[in-house]
Amino acid sequence: MAGIRRMIGAALILVSLVIAVQFIAWRLYDSGDVWTIVNYISLVAIALAFYFNWERKYKSEASGETGVTREYIESNVLYFSTMILAALFLFNWLNLLVNGANDVGVEVMHDVVWVVVDIMLIVVMGATGGYLLQGHSGE
């Protein structure tokens, strides 16, 4: 199980790096199809991050520690960040699937939300992947 967690951690860091490169350099090449693929990868990555960050928070609370520790801060920040990220991503992605890229009148709002989603993806996937890659079991 530890090996699988490390592999998932490495995969999440890879997702974070791919999105970082794509976010900065997407104007340098024809990136329309790349974003389509990245969105599906992001969906899977968010689901994985949500599970592992929920598990980490659950185990942190079950430990009975009442003081403010690093584990308490990190598990809570990552868990709630993943929740916000999931909500914003699904809001924008479902709109893109239903209405297309030109949702008249609210394009600006969706563009700004994509900027927030992409930056959150880079940070949350990097931090979650780093935690899993270091071999933490959350116990």
Add this chain to the structure above:
Amino acid sequence: MAIVGRILGAFNLLAAAVVFVNVLSGHAQLWNTGSLWDYINPIMGTAVVISLLVNLRRKISLPEEDRVSRMYLEVNVLFYASIILTMIFFSNWFYMLWDFGDASDESRTRHFIYWWFINPYFILVSGITGYHLWLKASRS
């Protein structure tokens, strides 16, 4: 090593000061700041990369313990702030370099709004990182 830290710290502090002055001058319309940004953006890019690397190094060298210290909070806040700054700065700067000429008015307005966020954010991150580097070099 201390002299390198002092030079990098001075560079980041100076970059933060230059952006601060140019932002204020732009608001006060003291002179045409538009063309100056073409020279300031590469300086900002260098300071952003320095901030990211310095804060990554500080995060990696944090002692492994469960205690929450001031240093732990400061290092983590600066590290993640540097990542966010790097992403949004380079994304917007590349837009200015490659897409600005062909962009719609709406797109240009949106990216100008991003600059209003990036500039004060840069002043804080670059200024604090530069101050930390300068202080550390002075103590060693």
